[in-house]
Amino acid sequence: MKISNQSIIEMYEKMLKIRKFETKAMNLFAEGKIPGFVHLYIGEEAVATGACASLRDDDYITSTHRGHGHIIAKGGDLKYMMAELFGKETGYCKGKGGSMHIADATKGILGANGIVGAGHTIAVGAGLAAQYKGTDQVCVCFFGDASTNQSTFHEGLNLASIWKLPVVFVCENNGYGISVSQARHQAITDISVRAVAYNMPGITVDGNDVFAVYEAVNEAVSRARKGQGPTLVECKTYRWRGHFEGDPTVYRPVEELEQWKKKDPIPRMEKYIIENKVMTEADVTKLNEKMEKMVDDAVDFAVKSNNPSMASAVEDVYTDIIEEARVR
Amino acid sequence: MEMKEMTYKDAIKLAMSEEMRKDENIIFIGEDIGLYGGAFGVSVGMFEEFGEERVRDTPISEAVIAGAAAGAAATGLRPICEMMFGDFITIAMDNLVNQAAKMRYMFGGKAKVPMTMRLPFGSGTGAAAQHTQSLEAWLCHVPGLKVVSASTPAEAKGLLKAAIRDDNPVCFIEHKLLYKMKGEVPVDDEYIVPLGVSDVKREGTDVTIVSYGTMLYRVLEAAEAVAKEGISVEVIDPRTLYPMDTATIIESVKKTGRAIVVHEACKTGGLGGEIAAAISESEAFDFLDAPVLRLGGLDTPIPYNRNLEAAAIPTVDKIKDAIYKVMNR
Numbered sequence: 001m002k003i004s005n006q007s008i009i010e011m012y013e014k015m016l017k018i019r020k021f022e023t024k025a026m027n028l029f030a031e032g033k034i035p036g037f038v039h040l041y042i043g044e045e046a047v048a049t050g051a052c053a054s055l056r057d058d059d060y061i062t063s064t065h066r067g068h069g070h071i072i073a074k075g076g077d078l079k080y081m082m083a084e085l086f087g088k089e090t091g092y093c094k095g096k097g098g099s100m101h102i103a104d105a106t107k108g109i110l111g112a113n114g115i116v117g118a119g120h121t122i123a124v125g126a127g128l129a130a131q132y133k134g135t136d137q138v139c140v141c142f143f144g145d146a147s148t149n150q151s152t153f154h155e156g157l158n159l160a161s162i163w164k165l166p167v168v169f170v171c172e173n174n175g176y177g178i179s180v181s182q183a184r185h186q187a188i189t190d191i192s193v194r195a196v197a198y199n200m201p202g203i204t205v206d207g208n209d210v211f212a213v214y215e216a217v218n219e220a221v222s223r224a225r226k227g228q229g230p231t232l233v234e235c236k237t238y239r240w241r242g243h244f245e246g247d248p249t250v251y252r253p254v255e256e257l258e259q260w261k262k263k264d265p266i267p268r269m270e271k272y273i274i275e276n277k278v279m280t281e282a283d284v285t286k287l288n289e290k291m292e293k294m295v296d297d298a299v300d301f302a303v304k305s306n307n308p309s310m311a312s313a314v315e316d317v318y319t320d321i322i323e324e325a326r327v328r
Numbered sequence: 329m330e331m332k333e334m335t336y337k338d339a340i341k342l343a344m345s346e347e348m349r350k351d352e353n354i355i356f357i358g359e360d361i362g363l364y365g366g367a368f369g370v371s372v373g374m375f376e377e378f379g380e381e382r383v384r385d386t387p388i389s390e391a392v393i394a395g396a397a398a399g400a401a402a403t404g405l406r407p408i409c410e411m412m413f414g415d416f417i418t419i420a421m422d423n424l425v426n427q428a429a430k431m432r433y434m435f436g437g438k439a440k441v442p443m444t445m446r447l448p449f450g451s452g453t454g455a456a457a458q459h460t461q462s463l464e465a466w467l468c469h470v471p472g473l474k475v476v477s478a479s480t481p482a483e484a485k486g487l488l489k490a491a492i493r494d495d496n497p498v499c500f501i502e503h504k505l506l507y508k509m510k511g512e513v514p515v516d517d518e519y520i521v522p523l524g525v526s527d528v529k530r531e532g533t534d535v536t537i538v539s540y541g542t543m544l545y546r547v548l549e550a551a552e553a554v555a556k557e558g559i560s561v562e563v564i565d566p567r568t569l570y571p572m573d574t575a576t577i578i579e580s581v582k583k584t585g586r587a588i589v590v591h592e593a594c595k596t597g598g599l600g601g602e603i604a605a606a607i608s609e610s611e612a613f614d615f616l617d618a619p620v621l622r623l624g625g626l627d628t629p630i631p632y633n634r635n636l637e638a639a640a641i642p643t644v645d646k647i648k649d650a651i652y653k654v655m656n657r
Contacts, residue, residue: 060403094436101434110402111434115426121392122427125399125407132355132381132405139399152423155392162387316437317471319495321571 001215005278009287011053011210012269012279015045016291018069019266021078024295025068025085025099029245034085036098041069043208043240044172046265048073050213051140051170051233054221060108060126060139062119065100066172066239067112070142075107082298088305094316095308110139116177117150119143120169124156127165127230138166138224140217146177148191157232161198166224168217171234172207178243179251195232207235208265238263330515337370337507339481340446343488344371344408346517348378351406354492357384357393358410358446367412368448368507394420394445398428398497401443408492413459414447414501417467428497429472440495444488450503450542450592451637457629460637462541462593467499468570468602474523475569477501477540481511486521487567494523501569503541523568526576532562535651536580538603539590540565543642547590550647559655569599574606581612586654588621592641595624618654623647 022040029038041048044066052061052073063070071081076092084091084102092102103111110126113119123141130137147153148171160167171192177185188194195202201220205212213235220231238260242249273279279287314322334342348354356374358366362385365372375383386393390411397407411417417424424445431441451460467475476491476498478484484502491498529544530551539547544565551561562580566572581587587607589600600622607613607620623642631637 062399092436093434096436097434103431103435103439105402105435105438110399111431113427115422118395118422118427121395121423122399122402124392125396125401126403127399128355128396129400129403129405132400152391152395155387155389156395158387159389159392159396163384316433316435318474319432319440 003211003214007053008273008278011049011214012273013287013291014049014073015210015266015269016288017078017294018045018048018072020291020295021072021081021298022068024299026241026245028085028299035087038085038099038245039066039243040239040241040245041066043260043264044174044237045069046210047170047172047207047213047235047237048142050210051142051217053214054218055138055140057107059137060110060123062110062123062126062139062141063112064119064142064144065112065114065116066144067100067102071102071104071109071112074109076102076104076109078294078298079301082302083305086302086305087307088302089308089312090301090305094312096313117143117147117152120147120152120156123167124160124165127160127167128163130166131163136225138168138221140168140170142170142172144177145171145173145175145182145191146180146185148194149186157194157198157200157230160230161200164227164229166227167230168220168224169230169232170217171232173234173236174239176239176243176252181251190234192232192234200230200232202232202234204234204236207237208263208268210265210269331512332515333510334481334513335507336481336484336509336511337368339485339513340370340488340502341372341374342513343485343492345374345377347489347492348382353404354406354408355382355384355400356408356410357386357397359386359388359412361385361410366410368504370410370507390416390419391423395423395427397443397445398423398431398441401428401441401497402431402439406442406492408444408446410446411448414449414463415458415461417445417447417463424473424497425470429470432496433472441497442495443497444491445497445499446502447499448502448504450505451630451641452505452542454632454634454637456632460630462591462625464501464569465593465598468599472497473570474498475501476523477567477569479506479540479544479565479567481509482513483521483567485513486519487523490520490523493520501541505542521567524571524573525568526564526566526573528562528576528580529565530561530563532560532584534560534584535586535588535654536562536564536577536584537588537590537647538564538566538577540567540569541592543590543592546642546644547647550644550651553644554648554651559651561651574603574610577603578607578610578612581607582615585615585617587616588623588650588654590623590642590647592625594627595622596627598622598624600624618656621650621654623650
C-alpha cells in the first residue's frame with residue numbers, strides 16, 4: 001500500500017507526541033503533581049496512530065481508561081489534555097473528569113472511559129446516528145483484550161453487524177486484563193476470531209507496526225464508509241508500564257517486557273523513515289525536540305491555569321438544572 | 329381544549345408518534361416494538377407508520393439498547409428506548425448510569441444526551457419478582473438523570489412529550505396496570521406537561537398525601553372514604569420524581585400539618601424517605617402535628633401468589649389506617 005511521505009511524517013509525529021506526553025505524565029505522577037489514576041499508553045502508540053490516520057475530524061472515536069494516545073491521535077490538544085490531568089478549569093472536562101474521561105466533541109472524541117467495555121455500545125450509537133443521517137462518517141471503537149469478555153463487546157458487535165453500522169472495532173491486545181494474562185482470561189489467542197461469530201471481517205495485525213495498523217483500519221474504514229458494515233481489527237501490542245502508574249507488575253516476567261521493548265514501534269518507524277529518506281536524521285532530531293517543547297508548553301499552560309471555581313462543581317450535570325440553585 | 333378519550337397506552341403511543349412526525353431525529357428502539365407492537369402493545373402501528381429505520385427492533389440486548397441510545401444522542405439523534413419490563417434496566421445500568429447520565433458533565437458541558445428511556449414498572453400482574461419492581465429510587469439517586477412518572481392518560485401524553493423534547497436523559501416510568509386505563513386526552517399536538525411541576529390531584533385541609541402511579545388511585549379512594557368521616561385529604565402527585573417540585577408539597581403540608589407518602593416501591597431506600605426528609609428539613613416542619621409517615625412495599629421481592637403479591641404493597645385499608653394514625657383517631 002502506497003502511503004505518502006506527508007502521511008508518514010504525520011504518523012511519526014503523532015507517535016512521538018504520544019510517547020512524550022505519556023513520559024511527561026509518568027514523571028508528573030511520580031512527582032505527585034497529578035492526582036487520581038493514570039493509565040499510560042507507552043509502547044502502544046502505533047495502534048492509535050495507525051488507526052486514526054484514516055479518520056476525518058467529523059469521524060468519531062470511543063476510547064478507554066488508557067485513552068491519552070487515542071485522543072492525541074484523533075487530534076486532541078495537548079494543552080487541554082494536560083490541563084485536565086492537573087484538574088484545571090481549562091482542561092477538556094473543566095477539571096471535572098481527569099485522565100479517564102477526556103473528551104472533545106469538536107473532534108469526534110466521544111470520551112475516554114473508566115468502564116471497561118463501555119465504548120462498544122456508545123460507538124454503535126454513533127455509527128447508528130451516522131447511518132441514519134446518511135453521512136459517510138465512521139466510528140472507531142478502541143478497546144483492550146480484556147473488554148472482549150464483557151457482554152457489551154458481544155452486544156455491540158452483534159448489533160453493529162445486523163444493522164451494518166459504520167463502526168470499526170479496534171482491539172488493542174496488550175496481553176493483559178490488568179494483572180490477568182490473556183491466556184488466563186480467554187481461551188483464544190487471536191481475538192479477531194470472534195468476528196466470525198458476528199459474520200464480519202476480522203483481522204489480526206502487528207500492533208507495533210504503524211503501517212500494518214493503518215492498512216487494516218484504512219480498509220475497514222473505507223468499507224464502513226461505503227455502507228458495508230463493521231470490521232474487527234485486532235492489534236497485538238504490549239503496554240510497557242503497569243496497568244496504572246504505581247502498579248508493581250508482579251504478574252509478568254521482566255524478560256517479557258524486555259522482549260517487547262525490542263519491538264518498540266517508534267525506533268522501528270525511525271529506521272524506516274531514515275532508510276527510505278522520508279526524513280533526515282537531523283529532521284528527526286528536530287521533530288523530537290519540537291514535540292518535547294509542545295509537551296513542556298502544555299505543562300506550562302496547565303500549571304498556569306486556574307483551578308475550577310467551587311461553583312462549577314454543580315454545573316453541566318444537566319442542560320437546564322443547576323442543583324444548588326434548585327429549591328428543594 | 330379539544331379532548332379525546334383514549335387509554336394510557338394509546339396516549340403514550342400518541343406522544344411518541346406526534347413527536348416523531350415533528351422531528352426526524354427521533355428514533356424508537358427496543359425489543360419487539362416493531363411488527364409485534366411491543367410486549368404491552370404500546371407501539372402497535374408505529375412500525376407501519378414510521379418504518380424500520382425509525383422503529384427499530386433490537387436483539388434482546390438491553391445494555392446496547394441503552395448504550396447505543398446514549399451514543400446516538402451524543403451525536404445528534406433523540407432516541408426513545410423501551411425496556412420491555414422496567415426491571416431489565418438492571419442489565420443496562422452501566423450504560424445508563426455511568427455513561428448517559430455522566431456524559432455531559434464529563435464532556436465539560438460540551439455534549440447533550442437527549443434520550444428517553446421508557447420503563448414499565450410495577451406489580452399486580454402475577455409476573456413475580458423479576459417483572460414487577462419499582463426501581464425509581466435507584467434512578468433518582470443518579471445525578472444526570474431525570475425521572476418522570478405519569479399517572480393519567482393525559483399526563484402520559486404531556487409528560488412523555490416533555491421528556492422526549494428534553495435535552496437530558498429522562499427515565500419515563502409507566503405503571504403496567506395503568507395501560508388500559510381510559511381518560512380524556514388533549515388532542516392538541518403541542519400539549520405538554522412540563523417536567524418538575526407537581527399536581528394537586530385532590531384538595532384538602534387535614535392531611536397531605538404524596539403518591540404517584542397506581543398507588544395514587546388507592547390514595548384517592550382512601551381519601552374519598554375518610555371524607556365521609558370528616559377528614560379532608562389533599563393528594564399531590566409529584567409527576568416528576570427528579571427534579572421533584574417539593575415546593576408544592578411543602579406548601580401543602582404547611583396548610584395541613586400532616587403528611588404521608590405512599591408508593592409501591594420497597595419502603596427502605598424508597599422515595600418516601602426522601603420526600604419525608606424534604607418536608608422535615610423545610611419550614612413545614614414547624615407546622616407538623618404528627619410524624620411524617622411512609623407507606624411503601626414490603627422489603628421483599630414481589631411474590632408470585634396473588635394473595636401474597638397483593639399484600640406486598642400498600643392497600644386502601646393500610647392507607648386509611650395511616651390517615652387515622654396521623655389524625656390521632
